[in-house]
């Protein structure tokens with residue numbers, strides 16, 4: 001089982017931090033669409049942006065389960081804080097620690113710990129979302145260097161990022177196998193970040209476009225072997241999805257907690273609305289679904305920590321938890337009535353924020369494709385000719 005006292009102690013610490021430090025600024029971040037700079041510094045100081053950094057580079061080296069609990073507890077109060085931490089860890093620190101060369105790790109990771117440097121993950125492009133194999137950004141060889149051109153859209157954390165990892169086509173005509181990835185510093189000439197996007201929710205979270213305009217990169221900027229970029233990014237997303245599931249879980253739990261408290265206090269027809277069976281059933285359904293989602297998310301994290309194959313579980317965890325998140329935040333607004341529609345009570349923010357969980361790191365439709373492919377893998381093996389079998393069994397599916 002995944003429960004252990006160490007994780008629960010950590011949960012209590014993060015919950016206290018979220019309630020004491022994040023809660024007072026969460027609403028303002030939503031209204032101003034800016035991440036609070038003091039809060040960002042606190043996330044850095046407390047090593048929350050490098051939870052997954054290995055100990056050999058100075059990091060706390062937490063396991064996935066502990067990281068997931070951090071994202072859940074932060075999101076219970078503020079989705080923007082949850083996604084900022086989730087992206088910095090599972091889309092930043094984790095791929096560098098797992099796919100970077102020794103030199104790249106030494107260059108990037110110690111700063112992630114001592115300075116709280118943030119690494120961003122650039123995969124999505126205007127023409128390549130769910131179909132990340134359609135990447136158009138390209139890097140060509142020039143005098144032993146690489147010349148990178150293109151753009152990435154909807155990227156999380158770019159305005160306070162130090163390092164960028166991004167995919168680009170290096171062998172045109174080879175499809176997904178011609179995609180490589182690169183890591184470079186934000187100060188590299190030719191790199192720029194667009195304006196902050198205006199979004200439905202997660203207003204505090206920084207989202208923007210990355211522009212690559214004739215960026216000259218040394219051979220050492222290639223991230224892992226040439227042609228492995230697509231695979232690396234798909235594997236990264238398998239893990240990242242557990243974090244998005246945790247975010248949905250936290251947003252749902254936060255909405256349920258508010259709804260329970262409100263239902264106990266709000267009196268109509270001479271008694272608390274919590275006395276009404278209609279309200280009780282809503283609360284019961286919310287709590288049951290949250291508990292089921294928590295099992296899926298924690299189980300996926302636990303399987304990853306134990307070195308098992310977890311792509312199917314992480315897709316299920318993200319798919320289910322994000323739909324539970326939508327259901328619970330919607331029901332919470334209903335339980336609060338008109339007060340739920342007002343920004344002061346936070347549940348409408350959770351409702352807006354949780355929608356991202358059905359889109360980011362692979363939409364719900366894509367998660368269903370991933371799950372179905374795993375279910376049908378053996379069937380495909382039986383009916384497909386040997387030449388296609390290998391691809392079907394090993395190739396990561398789209399995000």
Ligand SMILES: Cc1cc2nc3c(=O)[nH]c(=O)nc-3n(C[C@H](O)[C@H](O)[C@H](O)COP(=O)(O)OP(=O)(O)OC[C@H]3O[C@@H](n4cnc5c(N)ncnc54)[C@H](O)[C@@H]3O)c2cc1C
Nearest residue numbers: 121122123124129130154155156359360361362363365366
């Ligand atoms: C707030 C936010 C933060 C993000 N952060 C990052 C980040 O840090 N890094 C990064 O690289 N990306 C990031 N993304 C991008 C995100 O991963 C993509 O938006 C997502 O993968 C979907 O791609 P798309 O938006 O192009 O939608 P599309 O791929 O255009 O999909 C549109 C619709 O078509 C459906 N669809 C597409 N293909 C299929 C299919 N084969 N079968 C059935 N339905 C299909 C989709 O499910 C969806 O409903 C972020 C997005 C958001 C909104």
